Amino acid sequence: MKNISFLFISFLILLSSCGKKNTFILEGKLDDLTSDSLVLYYIEPVYKLDTLILKKGVFKQKFNADSISLFYIILDNQEKIPVIVESGGKIQIKGNNRLYVIKGKGENKLMGETLLTLKKREVMNLPMKAQVDTFIKNNPRSYANVFLIDRFYAHDSTPDYKHIIELIQSLNGNVQDTRYLTDLLAKAKEQKGDENKYINLFNEPDKDGKTIDFRDLKNKYVLVSFWASWDAKSMEEQDSIATIVKQMKKEPFTAISVSLDMDKDAWTEIISKRDTTQWKQVCGFKGWKGNIARQIGLNKLPTNILVAKDKSIIDNDISSQTILNRIRNLIKQDKEKDKSK
Incomplete structure (x- = not known):
């Protein structure tokens, strides 16, 4: 009986330790x-x-x-x-x-120490990317590299895709195989040497399931604005776009807001409450993996892409403060060209 009790207690201790582990x-x-x-x-x-x-x-x-x-x-x-x-x-x-x-x-200790070092360098206005590269080189097995590459390279205003590829390929296989780095590596290889001068394909559904296609927007400049209901900064950007659309109502200009939402109810509720009925709202509910997001290499929110009448990309990341003047200048140039003809 004592042996059975001892075995039972040992079994409970083992279960407890496994649970903690x-x-x-x-x-x-x-x-x-x-x-x-x-x-x-x-x-x-x-x-x-x-x-x-x-x-x-x-x-x-x-x-x-x-x-x-x-x-x-x-x-x-x-x-x-x-x-x-x-x-x-x-x-x-x-x-x-x-x-x-x-x-x-373990990993979190290493990551915490590294972020603290980088924060100090930022305060002292010292370069940080060289420090990040050194960390990645010395710690190829660390999962902290996923966050460092995301923060300091993928979200750069002009990503160096060649260097991103080199950094990812220098990592241990388990770290390379994480979903985020796998997707980033594929995107970097697509973007390398390709300036994405055109949006080749745009067909996204609106709240009623109707597909919005660029072919329906002939002879117009198009602002493609990427946002998400869970991102406060991009929500504010949507309010700015409302003002722009109102002022450009009679001009050859339109806007399309592309949401990275995954939850249809949350997205529908937000767009029904905001002043967004004057332009097109679309969402494919695929997040960062949506067709248009992957096509232009989207890596941050909010992002505004200004597209010309021939669907060539004029600006990959234009601020809402400069959109109005940019569009007006483009329209003015078009009118001057028409007169000269």
């Missing part, structure tokens, strides 16, 4: 937030959104860690805190939406 703990405190919940944006093993609940800025959440998961905590000012979910790991985040410190074990 396969869990990951995220905890911390963030001040100056305007909400009691934050978005978790997963980039590994699948692209998805989740929610982190806070109470007076304090949070603690357990995650299943049977395999590596990577996600960002999206703060209310759109600052992104990277998290690596690994078996038996723990991460603690303290600070506010402008400055925070990451403490943890």
Whole structure:
């Protein structure tokens, strides 16, 4: 009987230790937030959104860690805190939406120390990419590289796709095989040597399921604006576009807002409440993998693409503040050309 009891207790201890080994703990405190919940944006093993609940800025959440998961905590000012979910790991985040410190074990410890070093260099106005390259070279097995390449290279205003390819290919196979880097590598290879002078194909559905095609927008300049209902900055950009469309109502100009939303109900609710009925709203519910997003190599929100009447790209990333003058100047040039003819 004693032997049976001993075996039973040993079995319970074993189960308990296995449970701890396969869990990951995220905890911390963030001040100056305007909400009691934050978005978790997963980039590994699948692209998805989740929610982190806070109470007076304090949070603690357990995650299943049977395999590596990577996600960002999206703060209310759109600052992104990277998290690596690994078996038996723990991460603690303290600070506010402008400055925070990451403490943890293993991968998260390494990532926290690296981000702190880069933050110091940023404050001192020192170059950071050389430091990032050195880290990647010295730590090819680290999953922190996924976040570093995303932040410092993929979201550059003029991405160096050749260097992105070299960085990804220098990594260990497990890191290379993450969904985000696999997709980024494919996009970088497509973009390398290709300036994307034209939008070759555009056919996206509106809220009624009707396909919007560039062929229906003949002889017009087109502003293609990328946004998402979960991205506060791009939501503000949509309000700016409303003003532009009103002022250009009688001109050969139109706008199309392309959403990266995955949830149709959330997208439909947002566009029904905002002043967006004067131009076209489309969404294929494929996020960053949507046809038009992949075609132009989209890597950040918000992004505005200005397209000419022949569907050639005039500007890959034009700000809402400069759109109005740019369009007016283009129309003026067209009229002058017509007169000269």
